[in-house]
Amino acid sequence: xxxxxxxxxxxxxxxxxxxxxxxxxxxxxxxxxxxxxxxxxxxxxxxxxxxxxxxxxxxxxxxxxxxxxxxxxxxxxxxxxxxxxxxxxxxxxxxxxxxxxxxxxxxxxxxxxxxxxxxxxxxxxxxxxxxxxxxxxxx
Numbered sequence: 001x002x003x004x005x006x007x008x009x010x011x012x013x014x015x016x017x018x019x020x021x022x023x024x025x026x027x028x029x030x031x032x033x034x035x036x037x038x039x040x041x042x043x044x045x046x047x048x049x050x051x052x053x054x055x056x057x058x059x060x061x062x063x064x065x066x067x068x069x070x071x072x073x074x075x076x077x078x079x080x081x082x083x084x085x086x087x088x089x090x091x092x093x094x095x096x097x098x099x100x101x102x103x104x105x106x107x108x109x110x111x112x113x114x115x116x117x118x119x120x121x122x123x124x125x126x127x128x129x130x131x132x133x134x135x136x137x138x139x
Contacts (some may be wrong), residue, residue, distance in 0.1 A: 032070070035081055044077050047086040050103050051076070051093060060103070 035041040045062060051072065053064035061069040061076070072093070079089045090102065099105040107115055 032073070033077075035077055037081075040080050041077075043086050044073075044080040047080070047089060048073055048076055050090070052101055052103055054097060054101060 035044060048062035049060050051061045053059045053061050053066055053069040053072075055066035055068045056064045059069070061072045075093070076089055079092065080086070084092070093101050099108065099111050105111040105114060
């Protein structure tokens with residue numbers, strides 16, 4: 001009986017966990033508000049599509065609903081509105097959050113595996129395929 005109560009309590013906690021993860025804080029002021037200048041808004045949106053959400057990791061900050069992505073969208077819009085170029089804003093965000101924030105990180109010692117791994121995996125795949133084809137021809 002005690003085990004059943006523990007199981008029910010755990011199930012309830014697992015079901016309620018996503019609700020507890022929601023923030024009560026309001027979103028940043030410019031997270032979902034477009035800039036009044038259409039050219040600057042287009043520049044900001046283009047930049048947002050190239051920046052990775054650090055919470056979701058698989059989405060850009062333009063597509064993510066995470067609170068941090070909203071804060072980052074607001075920062076991008078504020079800096080673009082203040083006159084910074086998209087490249088200046090990107091550099092500032094990379095300085096603040098690291099190379100991982102960019103979908104196109106620069107080649108450095110820290111990001112070299114991201115650039116080299118696909119090439120190495122392709123070479124390994126070609127070697128495995130060639131070996132497999134040779135074995136089938138012999139048989």
